[in-house]
Amino acid sequence: MSELKLRTATRTQGDNEALKTGDVRPDGFRFDFVEVPVLVQGFRRMVRTLEFDVCEMALTTYQYNVDLSRITWVLSGDEHVEASRPPDNVVPIEPGSSLEELLRRGDLAAVIGADIDAPDVVPLIPDSAEAGL
Incomplete structure (x- = not known):
């Protein structure tokens, strides 16, 4: 067998x-x-x-004690589930832009998962690994 x-x-x-x-x-x-x-x-x-x-799946894309209705989420790509239609406060990224670039320009207040080495960019959640545990 x-x-x-x-x-x-x-x-x-x-x-x-x-x-x-x-x-x-x-x-x-x-x-x-x-x-x-x-x-x-x-x-x-x-x-x-x-x-x-x-x-592996990302099941916690939009969470951390925030009022989600007051946030405009910017997608860096399309939704995982093709038939999914995001709510009105979720918009696609500007063509040719990156989340890191929009954050550096000040067009975004925060970014999840960005890899930015800049003195004026700091983690929103201090010691995020410990907070996650």
Whole structure:
């Protein structure tokens, strides 16, 4: 009997690296890892075409004790679920722009997940890893 293979998309990080390298192996099945260079594209492939048996997903895109109705969210890409229509306070990014650029220009007050090395840009949530735990 052949071993079950689960087509899997996830980024390599501390908590799954041993599974991806094969240092840790599950019993009765194996992961068939697919490299997805931009993980958000993997999310979309998962929910739109069910391409993977296992896929990391971002389930907490818009949260942290804020009144969401008072925020205009700017999408850096399209929604993961193709049929999803965002609420009126969610708008697409300006063509040719990046979230980091809009933040630096002062067009955005805050950005989630931006990688910016600038003295005037500071985390909104101090020690966010600890706050998340």
